[in-house]
Amino acid sequence: MSMDTQRTPYPSVVVTARLDAPLSRWLWLVKWILAIPHWIVLVFLWIAFFFVTVIAFFAILFTERYPRGLFDFNLGVLRWSWRVSYYACGALGTDRYPPFSLGPHPDYPARLDVAYPKRLSRSLVLVKWWLLAIPQYLIIAFFTGGTRVSWWGGGLISLLAVIAGFAVMFTERYPKDLFALVVGLNRWVVRVAAYASLMTDAYPPFRLDQGGTEEPDGFL
Template sequence: MKLTIVHQSQYSRGELLLRTFFGFFYIVIPHAFCLYFLGIWAAILHIITFFSILFTQRYPKANFDYFLKFFRWQLRVNARMLNLSDGYPAFGLDATDDKTSLEVPYQEHVPWTKALLIFFLGVFILIPHILCLVLLSIGAWFMILFGWIAVLFTGNYPEGMHQYMVRFLRWSMRVNLYLYFMYPYYPPFNGDPDTDAGSIMDKMDFAPAS
């Protein structure tokens, strides 16, 4: 999984203030309206995907593509509302964005044992991640506040703060992808970019050879 948000050399103070005072109305409401209904369909597809993997051990490519586009849309909106990117997030599942990127390799084969584990116990086995993310969210709020002040007075978002937020979003995204059977391993306890090597936590996938 590759999640990136471009760190701009300069940020717009005007857009920052506009998002702060009116972003809920012109960004959150219209996008949340669309994502709400798309999310309902995503939930239905999640169940369909589970049964498809359960009986065939194959991940339907169309479902995978839909989820990926859905998460990309969420990322576009989050990047703007967290002031990590300027510009207005594009509407549409097929929309492109030059500020954010989310790439997830398609894995056709998914063991039915893994799907069964995640579908019924995923939230429970991810409790350690949830607790870590809750604690990190406290730091995220400080990054949002200090980043906001920095952009307002200097037009620059401190790179270290920007990276903290990107790592936080990357960690959160991995957890979501795992619940949707899209991430092949038990998520690592960090927000680092993925490496080719698997984690020792891969053992939790309980994946048989066939």
């Protein structure tokens, strides 16, 4: 099998990011404070996300379908969380304040989409969110500093984001290789979040796909 074949994108979940330039040398120090209104809203959205996922579990078990309205809501929560993380603590890749919205906002530098599945496996829904996902949980716990996939806070990702912040402070540049790595780590977390919340049956690859796009050339 060729390397090009091995590097095909993971089609179910697409995470993209554009590095804005120039970035403020100092704004990154207070972005986490500026994002507090988002954190407050996201607390309630993630509570709702949990209950929506439980309802979807039973819907998939009996109908093999994820109700579209519930799917779109959970996708919106993931999008909102990714935008806030990209701005405030998980990447620091933009100074544009994230919108208070569940919608896609294609003009924002951080974007996320999950392909809506026409059918989902009844048998997989019983085990994928806990048993099958355990190896992935162990990996992203190192990335995020815990087992929660909703905040992308702490752990390796936040450490690298802080390093990037200091690089911007002293050089006015966000190192490109560091940006590619940070986005790749976040992409892995988002894929696991979508899988664990029953939005796809496609198992997340054990692969660090770096870079702001999902193109094969951006993969490691």
